[in-house]
Structure formats: C-alpha cells, structure tokens
Amino acid sequence: xxxxxxxxxxxxxxxxxxxxxxxxxxxxxxxxxxxxxxxxxxxxxxxxxxxxxxxxxxxxxxxxxxxxxxxxxxxxxxxxxxxxxxxxxxxxxxxxxxxxxxxxxxxxxxxxxxxxxxxxxxxxxxxxxxxxxxxxxxxxxxxxxxxxxxxxxxxxxxxxxxxxxxxxxxxxxxxxxxxxxxxxxxxxxxxxxxxxxxxxxxxxxxxxxxxxxxxxxxxxxxxxxxxxxxxxxxxxxxxxxxxxxxxxxxxxxxxxxxxxxxxxxxxxxxxxxx
Amino acid sequence: xxxxxxxxxxxxxxxxxxxxxxxxxxxxxxxxxxxxxxxxxxxxxxxxxxxxxxxxxxxxxxxxxxxxxxxxxxxxxxxxxxxxxxxxxxxxxxxxxxxxxxxxxxxxxxxxxxxxxxxxxxxxxxxxxxxxxxxxxxxxxxxxxxxxxxxxxxxxxxxxxxxxxxxxxxxxxxxxxxxxxxxxxxxxxxxxxxxxxxxxxxxxxxxxxxxxxxxxxxxxxxxxxxxxxxxxxxxxxxxxxxxxxxxxxxxxxxxxxxxxxxxxxxxxxxxxxxxxxxxxxxxxxxxxxxxxxxxxxxxxxxxxxxxxxxxxxxxxxxxxxxxxxxxxxxxxxxxxxxxxxxxxxxxxxxxxxxxxxxxxxxxxxxxxxxxxxxxxxxxxxxxxxxxxxxxxxxxxxxxxxxxxxxxxxx
Numbered sequence: 032x033x034x035x036x037x038x039x040x041x042x043x044x045x046x047x048x049x050x051x052x053x054x055x056x057x058x059x060x061x062x063x064x065x066x067x068x069x070x071x072x073x074x075x076x077x078x079x080x081x082x083x084x085x086x087x088x089x090x091x092x093x094x095x096x097x098x099x100x101x102x103x104x105x106x107x108x109x110x111x112x113x114x115x116x117x118x119x120x121x122x123x124x125x126x127x128x129x130x131x132x133x134x135x136x137x138x139x140x141x142x143x144x145x146x147x148x149x150x151x152x153x154x155x156x157x158x159x160x161x162x163x164x165x166x167x168x169x170x171x172x173x174x175x176x177x178x179x180x181x182x183x184x185x186x187x188x189x190x191x192x193x194x195x196x197x198x199x200x201x202x203x204x205x206x207x208x209x210x211x212x213x214x215x216x217x218x219x220x221x222x223x224x225x226x227x228x229x230x231x232x233x234x235x236x237x238x239x240x241x242x243x244x245x246x247x248x249x250x251x252x253x254x255x256x257x258x259x260x261x262x263x264x265x266x267x268x269x270x271x272x273x274x275x276x277x278x279x280x281x282x283x284x285x286x287x288x289x290x291x292x293x294x295x296x297x298x299x300x301x302x303x304x305x
Numbered sequence: 306x307x308x309x310x311x312x313x314x315x316x317x318x319x320x321x322x323x324x325x326x327x328x329x330x331x332x333x334x335x336x337x338x339x340x341x342x343x344x345x346x347x348x349x350x351x352x353x354x355x356x357x358x359x360x361x362x363x364x365x366x367x368x369x370x371x372x373x374x375x376x377x378x379x380x381x382x383x384x385x386x387x388x389x390x391x392x393x394x395x396x397x398x399x400x401x402x403x404x405x406x407x408x409x410x411x412x413x414x415x416x417x418x419x420x421x422x423x424x425x426x427x428x429x430x431x432x433x434x435x436x437x438x439x440x441x442x443x444x445x446x447x448x449x450x451x452x453x454x455x456x457x458x459x460x461x462x463x464x465x466x467x468x469x470x471x472x473x474x475x476x477x478x479x480x481x482x483x484x485x486x487x488x489x490x491x492x493x494x495x496x497x498x499x500x501x502x503x504x505x506x507x508x509x510x511x512x513x514x515x516x517x518x519x520x521x522x523x524x525x526x527x528x529x530x531x532x533x534x535x536x537x538x539x540x541x542x543x544x545x546x547x548x549x550x551x552x553x554x555x556x557x558x559x560x561x562x563x564x565x566x567x568x569x570x571x572x573x574x575x576x577x578x579x580x581x582x583x584x585x586x587x588x589x590x591x592x593x594x595x596x597x598x599x600x601x602x603x604x605x606x607x608x609x610x611x612x613x614x615x616x617x618x619x620x621x622x623x624x625x626x627x628x629x630x631x632x633x634x635x636x637x638x639x640x641x642x643x644x645x646x647x648x649x650x651x652x653x654x655x656x657x658x659x660x661x662x663x664x665x666x667x668x669x670x671x672x673x674x675x676x677x678x679x680x681x682x683x684x685x686x687x688x689x690x691x692x693x694x695x696x697x698x699x700x701x702x703x704x705x706x707x708x709x710x711x712x713x714x715x
Contacts, residue, residue: 074601079581093383096407155418162424169425247415252371252426253406263376263411265573270600 063281070274087275097276100260103171105283107256108239111178116232118179119186120224126187127194145184153181154248161249169251177249178239185238186231193227229291236287240280354449354632361455361638363645368636369404370397370643373416373427375626376409378482380659390655397646403639420447420631427631428640431481434471434625435531438698441477441629448477448629455641458648461668465690466625470546470697478627479644480665482656485623485685485693486532487616489576489594494520494585505618508540510586511566512559521566525578526588528570530710531696531703532622534560536588539619546697553709560713570714579612590624591682595661614682620692625665657683 070088074081091097126139145153157177161167201223205215221228243258250259257280261273361367377384385392394405408427410416413436419425420440432440440447453459462480472478488506495502498519500510509516511524526533535545537556547553568584575589576597587594594614601608628647630640646652654672657664661677663684664670670678677683685693699706 090383090387095382096377096409100409154415158418158422162422166424169419247410247412248418250408250419252373252408255407255409259411260376260409263409265411 066274067278067281070271070278072271072274074271087271088279090272091275091279094272096255097257097260097272100255100257101276101279103254104240104257104280107171107175107178108236111175111182111239112232112236114175115179115182115235116186116228119183119231119235120190120228122183122187123190123194124220127191142184142187145181146188150242150244154245157245158248169249169254171251171254173249173251174246174254174256177245178235178242181242181245182235182238185234186228189231189234190224190227193224197223233288233291237284240284354634354637358449358452358455358630358637358641361452361641363455363457364401364642365455365638366401366403366636366642367638369406370429370636370639371406371408371427371634372643373408373410373425373430375431376411378431378626378660379407380655381407385659388659390658391652393647393652393655396652397643400646401639401642405643417447420633421445423633425631426633426635428634428636429628429643430631431626431628432478434469434627435696435698437478437627437629438471440631441472447632449632449634449637450476451479451630451644452641455638456645456648458645458650458668461648461650461653461666463665463667466665469625470695471625472627478629479648481626481628481647482660482662483623483625483665484591484662484683485616485621486527486536486588486590487614487621489579489587489589489612489614491579491582491585491612493611494523502613502615506615508536508617508619510617511563511588512537512540514562517563517566520586522568523583523585524567524587525569525571525575525584526567527575528572530706533570533588534706534710534713535622535694535696536617539617539621542619545622545694546699548699548702550705553705557709557713560710561715564713564715580608592660592662595680595682599661616685616689616693618692620689620694622696623690623693624696 069080071083071085072080073084073086122142126135126142129135154177157173157180158169161169161173161176167173197220202215202219205219206212210218241258242256243262246256247259250256257276261276264273372379379393380388380390381392381394385395394407398404413433416430416432417436417440420427420430437448439445456479459479466480466483467475469475488510490502490506490510492502495506500506500516507513507516510520511517511526517524526536531545534553534556537560538545538547538552540559541552541555543549543552543556569578571578572589575584575587576593578584579587579594580597580601591614594612598608598612598614628644630637634640647656648666650666650668651672653664653666653669657669657673657677661683664673681689
C-alpha cells in the first residue's frame with residue numbers, strides 16, 4: 032500500500048511494478064500449472080498433449096509401490112515436522128531468552144550448520160552417525176531423525192527472527208499482572224511468535240516432503256520415500272504418472288498450507304479478542 | 306574471531322568423540338584404517354555370513370527378502386499387469402512363503418555408502434558392473450562370495466558374462482539384465498542428410514565434422530565421462546578402457562571439437578529429447594530409447610517406424626546390472642533362492658518382457674517375446690556383440706577421465 036502512495040505521481044513505475052509482480056507470479060506458477068495440465072494428458076510422452084484422461088491417476092493409485100512410498104513420505108513429513116517444530120522453537124527461545132550461558136556462542140553457530148553444509152555431507156554424516164556411532168539399523172525412523180536434524184534448524188532460525196522483533200515489555204506487562212512464566216508463555220509469547228512457528232513448520236514440512244539426497248543416505252529396508260522413487264523412475268521412464276503423483280503431492284501441500292493459514296487467522300483473531 | 310575459535314574447538318571435540326566411540330562399536334566390515342581389533346571383528350563377522358551362505362541349500366529360505374533394487378526393475382502389481390507379464394514378486398512370495406520387501410535407490414554410489422557404513426540389512430542388491438568391482442575389492446570387501454551350489458540355474462547364463470572385467474572369477478555377482486549404449490535417432494533426419502543407415506551407423510554422426518554438420522545443435526550425448534569419452538575412443542578405434550594418455554587426449558580433442566554441435570549432455574532424458582524433437586540423434590542406453598518408443602506407440606501409431614536405435618559399427622559399450630549379496634545381509638539363503646528364481650528360464654523371460662533389456666539368461670530366450678528377441682536394438686547381432694566392451698575399473702586413471710571430460714565439455 033505504501034509503495035502505491037509513494038509513487039502515485041509516477042503511474043508508470045506503478046505499472047512496471049505490477050507487471051513485474053505478475054511476471055514473478057507466472058514464473059513461479061506457470062510450470063506448476065503446466066505440470067498439472069499434462070497429468071491429464073492421454074499421451075505417454077510427457078509434454079505432448081493427447082486428449083483428456085484420468086488413466087495416470089488410475090495407474091498411480093493402482094501402483095502399490097508408489098502408494099507405499101507416498102504414505103511413507105506423508106508419515107515421515109508429519110512426524111518430523113511436529114518434532115522439528117517443537118525442538119526448533121525451544122532452541123530459538125533458549126538462544127533468545129538466556130543471554131549468557133556456557134557454550135551459547137558455539138550453540139549459536141552450530142544451529143546454522145545444517146542450513147549451510149551441503150546435503151551430501153549431511154547425508155553421509157547422518158549415515159555414519161546412525162550406523163557406526165549409535166549404531167542402529169537403518170529404517171523409516173532413521174529417515175525421520177535425519178529430517179528432524181535438518182529441519183529443526185530452519186524452524187529455529189525463523190522463530191528467532193520473530194523473537195528478535197518481539198517487544199520485551201509485553202511479557203514484562205504480563206508478569207506485572209501476576210501471570211506466571213508458563214501462563215506468560217502460553218497466553219502472550221506463543222501467540223505472538225505463532226506466525227514464525229507456523230512458517231517454520233511449513234518450511235520443515237516442505238523440506239521433508241521433497242528431500243532426496245539425505246533420505247537416500249539414511250533410508251532402510253521397505254522405507255523408500257516418494258521423491259527417491261520418482262527420481263529412480265526418471266532413470267527408466269518418464270510418463271505422466273509422475274505428473275499425476277506430483278499433482279497429488281501439490282494438492283496435499285496446498286491443503287496443509289490453507290489449514291495452517293486458517294489456523295493462524297483464527298489464533299490471531301483469538302488473541303485480539305483477549 | 307572468538308566465535309571461530311569456539312567453532313573449531315567444538316568440531317575438534319566432536320571429531321574426537323566420534324572416532325573414539327566408533328573404535329569401540331564398529332562391528333561392520335567398513336574397512337579402511339581401523340585398529341587391529343576392529344579389523345578382526347570385521348573379518349569374523351564377514352566369515353560368519355560367508356559360512357552361512359556356503360551352507361545354504363537350493364530352494365532354502367531363512368526369512369523375508371530385503372531387496373534393494375532400482376525403481377520399477379522387477380514386474381510387480383499394476384505394472385506387471387500393464388506389461389502383461391507375471392508378477393515376479395508375488396510369484397516368489399507364493400512359491401517360497403516369504404515376503405519381498407522392496408526398497409529403491411537411484412544411484413550406485415549412495416547404495417555403496419550405505420553398505421559401507423553398515424546398518425543397511427539388504428539381502429540382495431543390484432549394482433551396475435563397475436560397482437561390483439568396487440565392492441568386491443578385497444580392501445573394502447563388501448560382498449560375500451556366492452554359493453554356486455545353491456543356484457542350479459547358473460547353467461542358464463550366457464557365457465558372454467564369464468570372465469568379465471568387473472568380476473573376473475564370477476564369484477561375487479550374477480547378471481540380472483544387460484544392455485548397450487549407442488545412438489537413438491529419427492529416421493527422417495538421417496534420410497534428409499543422406500545418411501545410409503541400412504548397413505549400420507557410425508560414431509562419426511557426432512565426431513566427423515562433415516557427417517555431423519546437418520545435425521549440429523540437434524545431438525545429445527550422455528553426461529557420463531566413461532560412456533561419452535568411450536564413444537570417442539571407439540570412433541578412433543581404441544579400447545574404452547584405455548590407460549594410454551595419448552589416446553585419451555586424442556578422444557578429448559575430438560569430443561571438444563564436437564562440443565559446438567552437441568545440444569546437451571543428458572543421461573536422464575535423452576529419450577524424451579529425441580521424442581520431443583529437441584534432438585534428432587541421442588547417445589543413450591537402449592532400454593531408455595526402446596521404452597520410450599514403446600510407450601509412444603499406440604494402436605494407430607508405431608514409433609518404431611520413425612525412430613531407431615543402433616550400436617555404431619565401430620562398436621560400443623555393453624553394461625550389465627548384477628545381483629550380489631552384501632556383507633550386511635541377514636537372510637542369505639533367501640537371497641540365493643531369489644537369485645536362482647530370477648535365473649529360471651520362464652522368470653527370466655518375464656523380466657525381459659517387462660524391462661526391454663537384454664537377458665543374460667540363454668534358457669529364457671524361448672519365453673521372451675519374439676518381437677523383443679528378434680530386435681537387434683535389444684539383442685545385438687553376433688557381429689556387433691564381438692565389438693562391445695564392458696567398462697572396466699581403470700584405477701587411479703579414472704581421474705584422468707574425469708579431467709578429460711570436464712575439459713572437453715568446456
């Protein structure tokens with residue numbers, strides 16, 4: 032809004048910005064739209080339109096290995112997101128609240144490591160950690176642990192950014208009104224950082240749903256995830272079945288995004304009501 | 306600065322913790338630089354499994370099979386129905402009363418890392434040829450020797466795969482499916498340029514400037530140093546496994562010169578590029594091209610009329626994926642029984658009718674769809690076969706191939 036007001040006397044700037052906005056929007060979403068459209072194409076070659084069909088969806092749902100990989104993916108994504116969000120939020124609070132504790136500086140740096148280091152390194156590290164140091168057998172749980180390991184950092188970084196902008200006086204006011212620490216956290220702090228927490232959770236979910244490299248390093252018997260499966264499929268044959276399964280995953284992610292947006296809107300109006 | 310010091314200290318502490326605890330707990334045959342104590346445990350663990358393998362009887366099972374395979378590489382479920390072949394997973398489960406738990410990988414190297422680290426209890430893996438030689442190397446020792454007495458169907462194998470460079474003694478691996486790399490092409494483009502393909506084609510379609518000119522910008526090559534430099538070496542009449550730097554330099558030079566005519570180095574979508582008309586000549590694996598031609602064909606359209614595949618006359622590369630039992634296996638007898646099951650004549654036929662790859666199983670030929678069997682694109686003529694080479698491990702010289710490929714691509 033402020034941009035429009037500031038440039039009201041130069042409408043062409045406004046127009047260029049609008050065009051720019053639409054171009055970016057198109058750049059991001061047109062490929063997705065095309066992917067969805069071709070999932071209904073009755074031609075075996077991806078990218079050649081052959082009339083409308085549901086058959087790729089039929090084949091996808093009839094393919095037990097692919098469905099197994101999909102349900103593994105969803106299971107891993109949900110569990111790892113919940114745990115990573117809790118751990119990441121706790122980590123962010125610890126780093127933000129307690130100004131001085133032994134090893135805080137180091138912890139601070141380490142927190143960013145999974146974001147910075149290449150995925151291949153992370154995958155190999157986790158593999159050695161699980162199999163040589165712990166040592167446990169690889170399974171779906173090692174994938175979940177691996178996903179938590181990288182997504183918790185992303186959550187922590189996002190929540191910390193939110194905490195940095197938080198006005199301390201709000202919590203002080205709550206305590207002045209005899210709210211104990213837990214009540215302060217639950218009624219004041221958490222609602223205020225909720226957008227950060229939800230943003231972090233969504234990021235964790237997305238990262239988990241499409242990770243190939245780390246997953247392939249730590250997967251165990253019977254625990255293939257969809258991205259690895261699809262990647263392997265490309266080596267042999269690319270059919271619109273891949274478009275269909277991508278569309279399905281896109282649909283699932285969008286439902287999750289809308290659910291979380293709805294949740295955020297409700298919690299915001301809820302906190303205003305108080 | 307202070308943060309950096311702290312970071313370094315923490316990293317050092319972690320490293321120390323890791324190395325000390327791994328010394329105590331290493332029980333796998335990860336190889337490389339352990340103490341005497343760990344090496345002994347590794348050898349003992351390995352020989353334990355080897356003893357189990359040696360004691361297995363034909364048809365014996367000792368639990369469910371953990372199969373680590375490439376995606377959709379064995380007919381199963383709706384896929385088997387689509388291709389009208391027997392569901393081999395279901396058939397094995399029914400015949401032997403054990404389950405097959407499939408897990409998929411899409412990269413030999415990641416699979417290697419998992420087996421090397423231990424903790425990945427797969428009973429049968431399906432590595433490519435060069436990966437077998439890496440894994441069977443006595444220094445890493447990641448595969449157990451196959452108990453040949455438990456696999457009576459070994460007699461069905463094509464002798465072509467005896468004494469292969471990836472496993473000279475044949476002790477560690479059993480062929481699963483094989484194929485060639487060569488050119489997929491659009492007949493129309495070759496006709497237009499006046500190329501006679503009836504008596505076979507030449508690698509010159511890419512490397513000979515005059516012959517290649519009409520296809521400039523419409524060619525894709527595999528993004529694979531050994532395959533693509535191998536093509537150049539074959540064109541020059543050298544072995545694809547040369548360790549002569551002068552020969553490699555020569556191949557690098559002609560690939561570099563051809564670079565301006567090459568539209569893409571692509572190992573994943575070479576067939577799609579061809580089918581979509583982005584290229585008219587594509588260097589790739591036969592299974593990829595044939596699968597695409599087949600998928601594109603409908604009742605009214607036969608893609609084989611428009612597109613072909615051939616190994617050039619100068620010869621080319623033959624690859625093979627093999628079944629092997631890693632040292633982390635927990636059900637070795639089921640593994641051997643499964644390998645024997647795949648080598649069965651009828652099952653081998655179903656496998657090739659599904660994958661469109663060359664079968665290493667001679668007895669299976671009578672069960673293979675005659676269209677596939679009679680197709681020189683899948684089963685090359687004896688004359689061509691004689692000029693094919695396996696990619697062999699060239700040791701440290703492989704770095705020279707990497708450098709040469711990077712230089713040629715520019």
